[in-house]
Amino acid sequence: MSGQIGFWGVQDRLSQLSEQGDPLEKLAATVDFEMFRAELFKAVRPGIRSKGGRPPFDPVLKFKMLVLQALNGLSLEQTEFLVKDRLSWMRFCGLGPGDNVPDANTLWDFREALIAADALEALFARLDRAITEASYLPMSGQIIDATLVSAPRQRNTDDEKAKIKAGESAQEIWTDEPFKARQKDTDARWTVKFSKAKPAEDDQKQQIDIAIPTFGYKNHISIDRRHGVIRTPLVTDAAAHDGARLREGLIDPDNTASDVWADSAYRSAENERFLEKAGKTSRIHRRKPKGKPIPARTRKAKAAKSVVRSCVEHVFARQNGPIGMAIRTIGMARAKATITLANMADNMNRWRWLNSRTASA
Template sequence: MSAGQPGFWDVQDRLRELSAQGDPLEKLARTVDFELFRAELTATLGPRDRSKGGRPAFDPVLKFRMLVLQALHGLSLAQTEYLVADRLSWMRFCRLGPGEAVPDANTLWDFREALIATGALERLFTRLDEAITAAGYLPMAGQIVDATLVSAPRQRNNDEEKARIRAGEKAAAIWPDKPAKARQKDTDARWTVKFSKAKPGPDGKPQIDIAIPAYGYKSHISIDRRHGVIRRARTTDAAAHDGARLREGLIDPNNTASEVWADTAYRSAQNEQYLQGIGRVSRIHRRKPAGRPMAKHFARGNATKSAVRAHVEHPFAYQKGVMGLVIRTIGLARAHAAITLANMGYNMKRWCWLDRQRATA
């Protein structure tokens, strides 16, 4: 351990070392120009009343960069504040120096609430998609639709409270004499059961499928087949049926090809009619007939479709694995904000990867 006084260039030398080792955040900052979000962020916050005094407000782009860092690493706001102040690479990504003030968790909370209240996150998502398209990564070769469960803190309610929640009552009406408790109750999330296919037993016969209860929300996305970028997204409670969401804005009209891939949950007469009506070709899996084996040509068709449809699992695996996506907040609006930021974070990382592939091609 050195006992001498820190040198004037020590920080710059350390940053150069991080760059030489391939700082991923430096690469991300080179790919994504965060200034393209400034106009929307400034319009969302509106002009500040300087007559009230106080210290100057933090730059909205700085706060948005911190929300992106939070989404990329599955952190709480307090953890994000600490790590931006602690790590040189995160300071550089946020355009901060070692002695500059860092927005605290409460400031980030207020900023995110403003984005939610004004619906700005959807516009920011669209602005990012436009930038990716302008970089040469057009939505093409068809699109793939799927959904995944995103866990939220589980609630402990009695049968009467559960019935009132299912009836659509809000927490303030269910616990009127306990406002503190009501603030901690999520009446938007739902329980559901996910069935996992069991492996064949020792005798080779299939075992009973495993039913796994889950609580939280669902992230519905549509990616383009060519580049794997999330182009359309929607958030619902965990009990919402996947198939009905297909007709609620998940189809990207800008995709240059007409094919739409999805699993059997999206197979219905209404969806087939809807896709035909908007000029899309269904590549949705066919269901196995009840009590009868599936025809061989249908089984072969499903296998061919699966080779394409499987690509939609990559965003979900990356978000839940590397990014650690979970819901830490209460309510559908905040869950949608967390998932939207995760989708934007994934698209930014995907953009970096696409640029690397282009450079080595």
């Protein structure tokens, strides 16, 4: 029977993790989470505690756990378990094996407080300011795109769907079933995503379109071309048209270059006039003429633009691949919180990668 692990045994194990390149240790060295303390205290507003009772958990600790959740696409229960289970996660949170860990309910209440105080936008802006101050300025133009984020599917009747589209709340639709109303998401929407697939016959080179119905929300982002950092995010329901969102705050005025890249969904006369008025240069893809082949000149320009525009897909590949981002909650406010935290976590990881590249140069 092995003896109980001691203090030095834990330290030796942590040293081994450091030697193997613990990414969370590097992330903690890159991002000073104390910079969020002021905004977190504004949102949480801890009151004066009466004598006795357990002191409240540090808001920075709880925020770190929400970042871990966003980095790994976990539920709050899984996050609580893994912070208790993994030494590297404990160290990232500033905890030891014997320290108390906030449970899932505590994290839920903390996130609800951030949502109620509308603090997540301020936290995102504080992180962006820190990245900029670290010499990673928004420069070389910006790339705009959006991705779908699935939410729990709803099973509603045609009459209920009509009421939802008319703007009625869940409490108004299911007045006699309050518990059912609490589980109904009237903010998310259905949309159809088209994907390319090869036909069954391998000798055919053409591709066919596959329509994939998706229920949920949409994450619109603008990244800077030079560093690939998300600078301006926007969250809508899944049915919102991409092109119209360009005029709703996605353009970053602080980017040092005027070029704006986006796919053909953003191409419209209104957007072109908007960009020209804002002093931006449109690099948006042109649409294929209906019933006609793409002209050689347009095809060549489109290929050159795609080389730049494809960089934004790397962000979505991380969020939809390793993270597997999905909405587990009900309503726009909580969906926006989940997506904003995922965007913040991606920026933190990107900052860590940029620092490692600079150090190795």
